[in-house]
Every structure is written in structure tokens, then in C-alpha cells.
Amino acid sequence: MNHLGDANMRTWMLRFMTLLAADTQDQLAWLGEREQETESVVEEAELLCRISEGLAERGAFEPENLRDLQATGRRLGEIDAACRAGLWADALATDQAWDEIRSLARQFLLMTPGDWRQPLPRPVRPHTGDH
Known part of the structure; x- marks a missing residue:
């Protein structure tokens, strides 16, 4: 790696893949009360x-x-x-694609050296404009 940006992007990718690889119950716990749109998750993962x-x-x-x-x-x-519409928590419970994505993300992590074995990424708090 020759750029600080590459190191940061690698870290973000590993964290996001860790989230995608987590068990459904862990993903739902990570989401908590957050209303994360499925489309946003798909777009972020596709970009990575x-x-x-x-x-x-x-x-x-x-x-x-x-x-x-x-x-x-x-x-x-x-x-x-149609499956991208709505909340990710709902999609996790109803769309089998997320089981396949979970498996692929796990395979990637297992084949990737490094310290990816870490807690799930902290959820990003929605911007409220108060600050």
C-alpha cells in the first residue's frame, strides 16, 4: 500500500465486510432502532x-x-x-440473497490476512443538523 487513503479504504472495506458476514441476529442488534435503507447498504457494498x-x-x-x-x-x-426497497432489517429477515452475501463476505474475510476479526462497526449516527 502506498497511500494513506488506501489503508483507510481497506479498513472500511474490512469493517463493512465484517458487518455483511455477521450472523443475522448480530446484524439486527447492530442496527438497533436505526432505520437503515436496504438500497444504501447495497450501494455502499457494491462501491467497495x-x-x-x-x-x-x-x-x-x-x-x-x-x-x-x-x-x-x-x-x-x-x-x-423491489428487494432493495425498504429497511435492511426487513430484508435480512425475508430475502435469501443476504444469506448468500453473508457466506461470500465470510469467505473473503477468511482468505484475507489481517486483523479483521473485530467487533462489528459502530453504527453511524444520523446527521441531525444540531452540531
């Missing part, structure tokens, strides 16, 4: 999967790690618009 090739070219990931990330990105892309 798309930029993975450039990160691998610059040494942030090994090229063999790309297979699982690309498979995850393809599976995310297959989620149709």
Missing part, C-alpha cells in the same frame, strides 16, 4: 467491491482476494429493485 481491484493493484489486498469480493459484488447486483 468495485474499488477493490484498484486497491489490489496498489497492494492493499492480494489479487486472490478479489474473487470473493467480485462474487459478492455480482450477487449484490442481482438484488432487484
